[in-house]
Amino acid sequence: MxxxxxxxxxxxxxxxxxxxxxxxxxxxxxxxxxxxxxxxxxxxxxxxxxxxxxxxxxxxxxxxxxxxxxxxxxxxDAVETAKSPAIHLDWTQKTNTTTQLAEALDLMKHGVRRTKEMISFNSIAPDEALFDVENVKRAFLQRMAIEGHIVLNYGYAKGYKPLIDYLLHYMEMKGVDIANKDMLITNGFTEGLDILLSSLQKNSGRILCENPTHHSALKLFKLHGYEVQGIDMEDDGMAIDALDQALSEHTFDLAYLIPSYHNPTGIVTSSEKRMALMRRLSEQQIPIIEDGFNEELRYSGSHLAPLATFAGQGNQVIYVSSFSKILFPGLRVGWILADKALIHSLESVKRARTIHSSTLDQALLYQYLHDGYFEKYLKKVKAAYKKKYECTVYYCKHYLPYKRLAGDGGLHLFIELEDALDARKLLKLCLQKGVSFFPGDVFYTDNKGKNTLRLGFSRLKEEEIALGIQTIGHILKHEYGG
Amino acid sequence: MxxxxxxxxxxxxxxxxxxxxxxxxxxxxxxxxxxxxxxxxxxxxxxxxxxxxxxxxxxxxxxxxxxxxxxxxxxxDAVETAKSPAIHLDWTQKTNTTTQLAEALDLMKHGVRRTKEMISFNSIAPDEALFDVENVKRAFLQRMAIEGHIVLNYGYAKGYKPLIDYLLHYMEMKGVDIANKDMLITNGFTEGLDILLSSLQKNSGRILCENPTHHSALKLFKLHGYEVQGIDMEDDGMAIDALDQALSEHTFDLAYLIPSYHNPTGIVTSSEKRMALMRRLSEQQIPIIEDGFNEELRYSGSHLAPLATFAGQGNQVIYVSSFSKILFPGLRVGWILADKALIHSLESVKRARTIHSSTLDQALLYQYLHDGYFEKYLKKVKAAYKKKYECTVYYCKHYLPYKRLAGDGGLHLFIELEDALDARKLLKLCLQKGVSFFPGDVFYTDNKGKNTLRLGFSRLKEEEIALGIQTIGHILKHEYGG
CATH class of the missing domain: 1.10.10.10 (Winged helix-like DNA-binding domain superfamily/Winged helix DNA-binding domain)
Incomplete structure (x- = not known):
């Protein structure tokens, strides 16, 4: 038996x-x-x-x-094994249209499965070979020794107090006026944006952003039923005349901006344009969601203040960010810095939806920041990514016949090919040679960008970058359309 | 200078x-x-x-x-400090009605601030004095040694594969047929329920549940615009005749049930009633959200299979749970076990909203489970909570003049006072004597339960339980209405 x-x-x-x-x-x-x-x-x-x-x-x-x-x-014992009659529901017919849209817009479900051997420029996630696992362990053990019992029990919906205090100070060091501001800790940037879009009143139902823009943000705008108006990008940020045109034609509930290492173009909005954007949006009383994406990854040049700094004592900027692209995205920690009254409202939404973010993640991140590991790590990764950035730029300039190349730093470049070329057709050919990238059209608000592509280099070795770009270049010159 | x-x-x-x-x-x-x-x-x-x-x-x-x-x-350096004109938006006027409702229903914002000296029966969170921090550290270091770099980088929206496999097996050991089922890892039970309510089609817009029921679930039903129909509870679960009545009068999109240590009543639905519920809801093709709340905290008696087991090969039960009330709620990990096609859809919603849950939390929990710490810990906490449970029952029976006392185990009891009594008035008097509890009316779907209260005992010492209940009893007998 x-x-x-x-x-x-x-x-x-x-x-x-x-x-x-x-x-x-x-x-x-x-x-x-x-x-x-x-x-x-x-x-x-x-x-x-x-x-x-x-x-x-x-x-x-x-x-x-x-x-x-x-x-x-x-x-x-008499353990119940009685079964009621088995019934079968067709769950594909039971989800709502928003869920069906989420599936349709889910790039992970419609993208190419990459194989291990493939040189993939798709990812802009951090290079895990750089992770300083040892200091993460140290920070964990240190925090557990200080208050392990608190870290493991329920926390507050707003977030872990020491982390909030640390990040408020951190933002203050960027010149942000934090009087009358407060902070909500979220599961990364994405939850922060989703909570905001769930909580704010819709009037015109129109949202203004850069074109192209961050795909996950674009997806959330659509899932929340917003009409999205993208403004074309110039080399130093949004085209101000196109912005003026849009503002004269429509009213907007929100503006969503990524001023540093813009995703996907990698463009850094200049100080002058930041000022111009702030002036125009303030005049129209349009709240700004500022995406702090990759702001920390400045490789050279003067420090550029976030829009939240330009706002001074004003409260129209909602700053949303995380360290996910720099530190450890497996720890889901992001934050919203905004007007105190707004954070007070968002806190209830956060509590209703998830009670609070992982206290362990927050406490570990806090200790890691506090002990100065972050500063050291940031220097190390900046040096490593800068080399990869320069390498990518070099090979693009020498091997890729592009019309325009954008990207002042960060973890990716954006390529515009000649107008008649189709990046998806190019991708098909490249995949046969074991190279993959992100076709740029998914980032556009107006179905344009068929001739664009994003090259993420953060997780590739220099020889892979070289070989990958040479391959794309070779195909463009000799095989595309042939 | x-x-x-x-x-x-x-x-x-x-x-x-x-x-x-x-x-x-x-x-x-x-x-x-x-x-x-x-x-x-x-x-x-x-x-x-x-x-x-x-x-x-x-x-x-x-x-x-x-x-x-x-x-x-x-x-x-020429660091930008230029400020645009400061504008002030009134954010209290910019949140939508759902957010305002979330604030109105946010018990944390409207409850009593308890002081350290107070004997509070409010909480049903685990007792942090029981946490085995040492084994948590061991599990963390072990997992980091195995794949620290993977744990810290992006994971999958569905969840951390080893944890999903472990939990599928765990559910199979409860007799659940996991063929054609799949699992989504969420930020605790609450996010699981919120994702479900966000994703499922609304037809009648009516949801069926026990009355009273879990406050956070009730809040989410309201935030998602559902009309809630509660069915009164008997000592062995939902009143079946009242259920039949409701089913004959209305159609329902969903049923939400907490069969074990029901919150707030602590009632365990009997095997016969589980079977009866399954039969009726299956006949009407009503999907069931089963809340696995505290199912693990059985102190005595035969093993009782979850409704998901009763469903056999059927796919109408969506099982949502977490170990938050037993293990460490600071780690935000819950799961949805449901039909494969449904999980496939929910995965896209999860990805759109938060990318994925903390990989660190999931990996640490996995290692803790895998190494057998959970089994040992569960025995320890069951013994400790059982003593507190028996102590609470003893003092209630001897010192509280109640009409009905419910609670077969778990971490709380539910008290029904004489009909004419008002638990909120009682609470006011108790607070003056340094004792607090949860007035039961917040758990009701129909504004009833004014004469009820929930006593959570998980975080109290036995002498506090004794003193607290004696105090409530004394006030009821001698001061209430006096």
């Missing part, structure tokens, strides 16, 4: 024995009131220690799967 | 010096092109090592706050 017991993995043996017996009980192979072998017999039969069997029986008894009769041994 | 430099905290000194200088630059106390003291001068002036100043200057240069001129020293 028990000769089919096998150790499946490296979990404790008594747990595997429990599982084995539970399964026999729940699937009816062992019947209610059936007598089990004595612990001595079973230990002999299965060649495991009697203690293991004792522990397993004690647990099963405690969990109500078996019962003991003094002097008689152990018996199977 | 630099004599106001003070060390503020225990962060590295060079970082504090950087912050000090940054602040002077961004607020205009140091002007563009102004010369900074030499590293030697500043180190002497501030009595800190010259290396500290060197590191700070190098960093500030790298970040674009200052620049160096060979042979001449360091100068302040």
């Amino acid at each position: 028990f000769n089919d017991f096998k150790l499946m993995d490296d979990r404790p043996i008594y747990i595997q024995l429990k599982d084995y017996l539970k399964k026999k009980i729940t699937n009816g192979q062992l019947l209610a009131h059936q007598k089990l072998p004595s612990t001595r017999e079973l230990s002999k039969l299965l060649s495991i220690s009697r203690n293991t069997v004792l522990t397993a029986y004690a647990d099963l008894e405690q969990e109500g799967f078996i019962f003991a009769v003094k002097g008689k041994g152990h018996f199977v | 630099f004599n106001d430099f003070k060390l503020m905290d225990d962060r590295p000194i060079y970082i504090q010096l950087k912050d000090y200088l940054k602040k002077k630059i961004t607020n205009g106390q140091l002007l563009a092109h102004q010369k900074l003291p030499s590293t030697r001068e500043l180190s002497k002036l501030l009595s800190i090592s010259r290396n500290t100043v060197l590191t700070a200057y190098a960093d500030l240069e790298q970040e674009g706050f200052i620049f160096a001129v060979k042979g001449k020293g360091h100068f302040v």
Whole structure:
């Protein structure tokens, strides 16, 4: 009867024995009131220690799967296995249109599965070879020693207090006036944006942003039913005349801007343009969601203040960011810095939706920042990414016949090919040669950008960057259309 | 000029010096092109090592706050401090009605602030004194040693694969047929429920549940615009005749059920009632959201299978749970076990909203489960909570003049006072004596339950339980209405 017991993995043996017996009980192979072998017999039969069997029986008894009769041994309990008639619902017909749209816009479901050998310029995630796992461990152990019990229990919807205080100070060091501001910790940038879009009143239902723009943001605008108006990008940021035109034609509920290392173009909005944007949007009283994306990854040049700094004592800027592209995206921590009254409202939305973000993630990040590991790490990764950036620019300039190349730093470049070329057709050819990239059209608000592509270089080695770009260049010159 | 430099905290000194200088630059106390003291001068002036100043200057240069001129020293860079005209928006007027409702229903904002000395029966969070922080550390270090780099980088929207596999097996051990099922990892139970309510089609717009029910679930139903129909509870679960009545009068999009240690009543739905519920809801093809809340906290009696087990090969049950009330709620990990096609859709919603849940939380939980710490811990906490449960029952029976007492185990009891009594009035009197509890009316779907209260005992010591209940009893007998 028990000769089919096998150790499946490296979990404790008594747990595997429990599982084995539970399964026999729940699937009816062992019947209610059936007598089990004595612990001595079973230990002999299965060649495991009697203690293991004792522990397993004690647990099963405690969990109500078996019962003991003094002097008689152990018996199977009357575990309910009765099944109601099985019914089958067609769940594909039960999701709403927003969910169907989320699926349609889910690039992960419609993209190319990349193989290990492929040179992929798709990702702009950090290079995990750079992670300083040792200092993460140190920060964890340090925080657990200080208040492990607090870290593991429920926290506050707004976030972990020491982290909030640290990040408020951090933003103040960027020149942001934090009086009358407050902060909500979120599961990364994306949850921050989603909570905002869920919470703010829709009037015109129109949102203004750069064109192209961050795909996840664009997806959320659409899922929240916004009409999106993109403004074309120039080399130093949004085209101000096109902005003026749009502002004269329509009213907008919100503007969404990525002033530094704009995704996908990599453009840094100049100081003058930041000022011009702020002036125009302030005049129209349009709230600004500023995406702090990659702001930390400045490789050279003067410090550029975020729009939140330009706003001074004003409260029209909602700054949303995370360190995900620099530090560890596996820790889901982002933040919204905004007017105190707004944060107070958002706190209730956050609580209703997820109670709060992982206290462990927040506490670990706090300790890592506090102990100065972040500063050291940032220097290391900036140096590494700068080299990759320069390498990518070099190979693009020498091997890619492009019309326009954008990207002042960050973790990616944006390429505009000649108008008649189609990046998706190019991608098909490249995939056959083991090279992949992101076709740029998915970033556009107006179905344009068929001739554009994004090259993320953060996770590639220099020789892969070289070979990958040479391959794309070769195909463009010799095989495309041929 | 630099004599106001003070060390503020225990962060590295060079970082504090950087912050000090940054602040002077961004607020205009140091002007563009102004010369900074030499590293030697500043180190002497501030009595800190010259290396500290060197590191700070190098960093500030790298970040674009200052620049160096060979042979001449360091100068302040032209950091943008220009401010656009400050505008002030009234954010209280810019949130939508759902957000305003979330604030109105946010118990944390309207509840009583408890003081440290107070005996509070409000919480049903785990007792942090029981946490085995040491094994959490072990599991963390073990997982980081195995794949620290993977744990810290982006993961999958569905969740961390080893954890999903573990939990699928775990559910199978409860007798659930997992063929054609799949799992989505969420930020605790609450996010799971919110994602479901956001994703499923609304037809009748009506949802069926126990009355009273879990407050956070009730809040989410309202925020998602559902009309909620509660069915009264008997000692062994929902009143079946009332259910039949409701089913004959209305159609429902969903049923939400908490079969074990129901919140707030603590009632365990009997095997017979589980079968009866399944049969009726299956007949009407009504999908069931089963809340696995506290299912693991069975102190005695036979094992009771979840509704998901009763469903057999059927796919109408969506099982949502977490270990938050047993293990560590600071780790935000919950799961949805449901039909494969449904999970495939929900995955896109999860990705759009938060990319994925913390990989660190998931990986740590996985290792903790895998290494058998969970089994050991569960035994320990069950023993501890069982004692508190019995203690609470004892004192209620001896000191509280109640009409009905419910709660077969778990972390709380539910008290129904005589009909004419008002638990909120009682609470006011109790607060004056330093005792607090949850008035039960917030759990009701129909504004009833004015005479009910929930007593959470998980975080109290036995002497606090005794004193607290004696106090409530004394007030009821001698002071209420007096």
